[in-house]
Amino acid sequence: MTNSKIQQSIRSSYQNLQSQLDNFVPRRAQNYLVAEITKTLCGEYHNKNRIIVAEAGTGIGKSLAYLMAVVPVAFLSQRKVVISTATVALQEQLINKDLPLFRRITDLNFSFLLAKGRQRYCCAEKLASAFGSEDGQQVALFETKPKRKDIELLETMHRSLEQGKWDGDRDSWPKSIDDKLWQLIVSDKHNCNNSMPSHRGCPFQKARSELDKADVIIANHSLVMADADLGGGVILPEPDNTIYVFDEAHHLPHVARDHSSAAASLKGVATWLERLNQSVTKFAALADEKRVSRFRNELQDSIQQLIPSLTQLASRFDPAQFQDGIYRFEHGDLPEWLANESKDLKTLSKKGAQATAKIADLIAERVKEGEIGARLAEPALAELGFYIQRMDNLAQVWQLMAEPPRDKGAPLARWLEINNEREG
Incomplete structure (x- = not known):
């Protein structure tokens, strides 16, 4: 049966939502979705197979519905929540709109963040050696001799990272970074890891440290697939202690297909x-x-x-x-x-x-x-x-x-x- 504390938390959130939104209109479909998710996760339908597949039309407030149901269940059972999405647009909606709104209306004190794979972050040590080695060994890794503008860009990135103006996340750099250039400075598990003292302050290590503290984690389908391939609990929280929400789940077959693909060039x-x-x-x-x-x-x-x-x-x-x-x-x-x-x-x-x-x-x-x-x-x-x-x-x-x-x-x-x- 649904725990009374969970029911109370959901009711409190709903009442606060009504009072905070001036044009609030009750949505029957949204309420039904909250109830069905909650009952499923609490084992009312099946004690072990606590899985629900839900389809809902545009405009019923799906994201807020699953947050109102899932977060209280996870919080009161001391589990994490991983929300897996397919698009950047939905990630931004969750991070900038839905989760801040839910945190205002709930009686639960929870934290959330956006998780990214290691390859979205640069390695600070690689970056430092790359921009300063125009004739050095790092440059040997370029497919062709680097242009002066590439060296200057690396220097600018290094300076921004050192001054705290950039967090080392490829997506937060104001302009697109060429793939070949990024491969020179990208974080990798063999070089950029916590066992190396000089790498403990690298962008990925900082991000990973924050990830371990978060209660709700937003990730894309590819990152969740990558963690599953590694056995789970390597990149993201342990699966046994996690409730997963797969939003935009219709993209999963394509992501799974692309995730299990590979390509290599014979030339060179x-x-x-x-x-x-x-x-x-x-x-x-x-x-x-x-x-x-x-x-x-x-x-x-x-x-x-x-x-x-x-x-x-x-x-x-x-x-x-x-x-x-x-x-x-x-x-x-x-x-x-x-x-x-x-x-x-x-x-x-x-x-x-x-x-x-x-x-x-x-x-x-x-x-x-x-x-x-x-x-x-x-x-x-x-x-x-x-x-x-x-x-x-x-x-x-x-x-x-x-x-x-x-x-x-x-x-x-x-x-x-x-x-x-x-x-x-």
Whole structure:
């Protein structure tokens, strides 16, 4: 049965809403939605399966309805609330309008914030080294030599971050930031983490610290999917202690599809794999020699086999068979030779990705133990973090390409695309 304290909290909110809004008009559908959500979450319909799917027309006040029902239930059962949305517009409505309104009318003292993934934040240390290294190692990570305006932009961003005028969130920078430039300074789990003292003040770490304190969290569907992929409770609160609200749920199938997709360019792959090999050779000495040698050898072996295989792969397809620059595999079925090659590339790229990550972990471990200084290790971890992302992506592509045909359900969509604008 619904807890009397929950009922009292909802009634109090509703009465305050009536008194605060001059043109308040009771909405039967909104009241019904509040009641049904509350009864479902309190187990009146089913003790274990406390899930409700609700569809409501425009204008009934859906957001306020689920806030009035969900927050009291979560608050009084000591759980968190995650509201998952598909659009920025709804996130802004919740953060700037609905949640502030509900906080004014409720008797509950709760906090809320907007959660974003790690890749929406820059790493302060990467940013500091990138703008000051026009001829240095960070610049080697650019696909082409950086323009002066790029270096100046990085310097401006660094100054704004240092002065507290910018919070390191890509979305809050006044102008669009080029993807290639952002990849140089983006936060990554191997380099920008709390085990490194110099990174504890990085934008993502600050945001994550605030996230742990929040009672209600707004996130997009992709971030919720990413947390689920990691087992839950890694990015967002523990699922067992969370009530989820999926607003704009009709977008979920598309988000799930896009979230489980991957793409990689064959053009330039040999170049960046060679650069990775050089980076590992250069930085391996920062890790324990006895432990790192195995992973260095595994990575070099993977690279030596990946480069010729990936380089030759593109030449095995006749450009005349591409329609509008795209070669589609009908029903997702690959020719036998490519299916076999995909399995080999999956094994090699996964092995290389794991070895690269392990080398970075061994370097970070020595910093944590105080065996080497953070300043010495940070350039290595920043550079390796960049390549780890590329290797992980390559491994994901060949994981999907190597997946056998499905007996049931929709087939995997697989295709090749000619794009003359891409660098690598």
